Amino acid sequence: MKNTENQMLVIFGASGDLTARKLVPALYNLHEDGQLPKNFVVLGASRSDLTDDDFRNRVVLDSKYLKDKLKGKKKEEIEKFANIFFYQDLGKDYDVDYTPLHKRVSDLNDEKGTEGNIMYYLSTPPGLYETIAKNLADAGLNTQKNGWKRLIVEKPFGYSLDTAKALNEGLQKHFNESQIYRIDHYLGKETVQNLLVTRFANSIFEPLWNRNYIDHIEITNAESVGVEKRGGYYDKSGALRDMFQNHLLQIVSLIVMEPPIGDGAEEIRNEKVKALKSLRLMQDEKTLHDHTIRAQYMKSKIDGKEVKGYREEEGVDPESTTETYAAIKFFVDNWRWKDVPFYVRTAKRMPTKVTEVVIHFKTPHHQIFKDSGIHNKDNKLIIRIQPDEGILIKFGVKVPGQGFKVERANLDFYYSSLAETHVMEAYERLLLDAMQGDATLYARADEVEAAWEFVDPILDYWKSGIDVRMYGYPSGTWGPENSDDLIEGNGFWRNPGENLTDDENYCVLC
Numbered sequence: 001m002k003n004t005e006n007q008m009l010v011i012f013g014a015s016g017d018l019t020a021r022k023l024v025p026a027l028y029n030l031h032e033d034g035q036l037p038k039n040f041v042v043l044g045a046s047r048s049d050l051t052d053d054d055f056r057n058r059v060v061l062d063s064k065y066l067k068d069k070l071k072g073k074k075k076e077e078i079e080k081f082a083n084i085f086f087y088q089d090l091g092k093d094y095d096v097d098y099t100p101l102h103k104r105v106s107d108l109n110d111e112k113g114t115e116g117n118i119m120y121y122l123s124t125p126p127g128l129y130e131t132i133a134k135n136l137a138d139a140g141l142n143t144q145k146n147g148w149k150r151l152i153v154e155k156p157f158g159y160s161l162d163t164a165k166a167l168n169e170g171l172q173k174h175f176n177e178s179q180i181y182r183i184d185h186y187l188g189k190e191t192v193q194n195l196l197v198t199r200f201a202n203s204i205f206e207p208l209w210n211r212n213y214i215d216h217i218e219i220t221n222a223e224s225v226g227v228e229k230r231g232g233y234y235d236k237s238g239a240l241r242d243m244f245q246n247h248l249l250q251i252v253s254l255i256v257m258e259p260p261i262g263d264g265a266e267e268i269r270n271e272k273v274k275a276l277k278s279l280r281l282m283q284d285e286k287t288l289h290d291h292t293i294r295a296q297y298m299k300s301k302i303d304g305k306e307v308k309g310y311r312e313e314e315g316v317d318p319e320s321t322t323e324t325y326a327a328i329k330f331f332v333d334n335w336r337w338k339d340v341p342f343y344v345r346t347a348k349r350m351p352t353k354v355t356e357v358v359i360h361f362k363t364p365h366h367q368i369f370k371d372s373g374i375h376n377k378d379n380k381l382i383i384r385i386q387p388d389e390g391i392l393i394k395f396g397v398k399v400p401g402q403g404f405k406v407e408r409a410n411l412d413f414y415y416s417s418l419a420e421t422h423v424m425e426a427y428e429r430l431l432l433d434a435m436q437g438d439a440t441l442y443a444r445a446d447e448v449e450a451a452w453e454f455v456d457p458i459l460d461y462w463k464s465g466i467d468v469r470m471y472g473y474p475s476g477t478w479g480p481e482n483s484d485d486l487i488e489g490n491g492f493w494r495n496p497g498e499n500l501t502d503d504e505n506y507c508v509l510c
């Protein structure tokens with residue numbers, strides 16, 4: 001087990017949603033697992049006028065996100081956790097002199113023995129990231145002379161290639177790249193990491209992992225919820241920026257990458273960058289038109305209950321052209337993947353919440369079993385990222401009796417079957433990694449920029465409006481009908497719960 005040194009976590013924007021909903025519950029799990037270091041302090045910092053006690057009440061004692069976890073716990077146990085939290089009021093702005101913050105950090109460090117090791121977590125609106133990094137540097141709070149300093153940065157990392165580059169340069173003026181941890185919570189998901197193990201710890205998959213055996217690859221990220229309370233943010237972002245540029249291209253990079261020489265952070269990230277750089281950029285209008293689809297969810301009834309259309313959501317422009325559905329077909333220009341189509345879609349207000357990767361293998365090149373029906377044609381490896389995390393392999397078996405009738409059979413593995421293993425939540429895993437200085441599951445600057453390089457032309461084309469349709473889809477459906485045209489040459493989208501037989505559904509609705 002890696003060593004977690006004594007340290008302090010300073011959260012900027014600590015009065016916000018992310019801190020209460022994700023960060024504190026993740027810290028609680030680490031506390032319960034005995035993974036936090038002996039001397040550990042969390043210092044929340046924001047503009048809100050809060051005392052230490054107010055902050056403890058807000059994120060621990062009265063938190064709706066911790067309620068279930070704290071049920072049945074003794075008062076002293078709960079207080080022991082709550083007492084690691086402190087709060088520093090930054091005044092009316094993040095762009096202020098951080099001398100009072102410096103003093104609070106020094107005092108807490110001396111009092112609690114955190115040995116000068118500090119992890120700063122930027123959980124404010126992204127426009128403040130560079131300002132905070134600069135102010136930390138101006139106050140000497142970035143110096144590593146007396147303990148390490150790390151900077152965790154929340155998404156979004158820019159809004160385009162240019163803004164991402166500017167943000168990276170801005171942060172790197174004050175912190176070295178090795179100190180910067182760009183969080184992508186999909187990399188903290190167990191099944192996403194398992195992509196690496198499935199590919200590189202087995203000898204049965206990797207020999208087939210190429211254009212000779214793989215027909216096409218399909219990735220679906222479906223959410224049943226709409227934009228909820230984040231309409232203001234989402235309307236400036238859209239599905240391509242919110243999910244595809246980061247989480248889904250990270251998954252793509254793990255599927256596409258070559259074997260790294262080891263499991264070190266740089267070894268893995270070097271290969272991921274190469275993978276992202278090999279995505280074929282879409283530069284002509286015809287490709288952009290034929291290989292991309294965008295759409296918005298519309299007012300509809302789900303289970304008899306009326307749900308709002310996207311344009312009616314709070315914070316959304318009633319004439320908005322922001323997409324809540326994006327489906328992209330693309331190719332990877334390298335030796336391994338030449339001519340293998342990748343189909344990736346992401347959307348809100350779909351019938352269910354599911355994220356999965358489907359590797360569709362090629363039909364055997366010579367069909368021996370004439371009576372086989374369709375079932376031997378489509379070997380599939382389905383990597384279910386959520387829910388029911390696991391892996392399913394579909395292959396043909398002989399139906400008992402005369403002749404050679406082939407039926408589909410499943411080999412499956414569910415993480416839930418590892419009953420004794422606690423599957424860490426994404427933020428829990430990522431926070432622990434950063435505490436231990438392991439950046440493997442964090443995005444490096446060049447990864448982020450390579451992903452934007454691929455996404456920028458699509459965004460520009462959509463923005464241009466030239467022959468670009470914005471389709472509508474009723475909330476609670478699998479997107480616009482036209483999305484079927486995109487994948488038509490390779491069959492149809494795998495819609496768990498809808499167009500699949502029971503065995504194929506792989507328990508998504510159970």
Ligand SMILES: NC(=O)C1=CN([C@@H]2O[C@H](COP(=O)(O)OP(=O)(O)OC[C@H]3O[C@@H](n4cnc5c(N)ncnc54)[C@H](OP(=O)(O)O)[C@@H]3O)[C@@H](O)[C@H]2O)C=CC1
Binds near residue numbers: 015048156
């Ligand atoms: N919430 C989520 O699920 C996710 C969030 N993120 C990212 O994490 C970061 C934090 O998210 P979240 O907690 O939801 O954000 P919030 O909008 O809740 O903002 C966090 C805090 O930042 C401060 N703040 C908000 N607006 C401003 C402003 N205009 N100027 C200065 N300070 C401001 C507020 O604190 P105060 O007023 O006290 O200073 C607020 O409590 C964002 O960058 C977001 O994109 C990423 C993935 C998921």
Ligand SMILES: O=C1O[C@H](COP(=O)(O)O)[C@@H](O)[C@H](O)[C@H]1O
Binds near residue numbers: 223242243
């Ligand atoms: O980063 C984001 O992710 C969530 C989906 O995360 P998941 O772990 O629940 O799959 C998405 O709802 C949100 O819009 C996006 O910003």
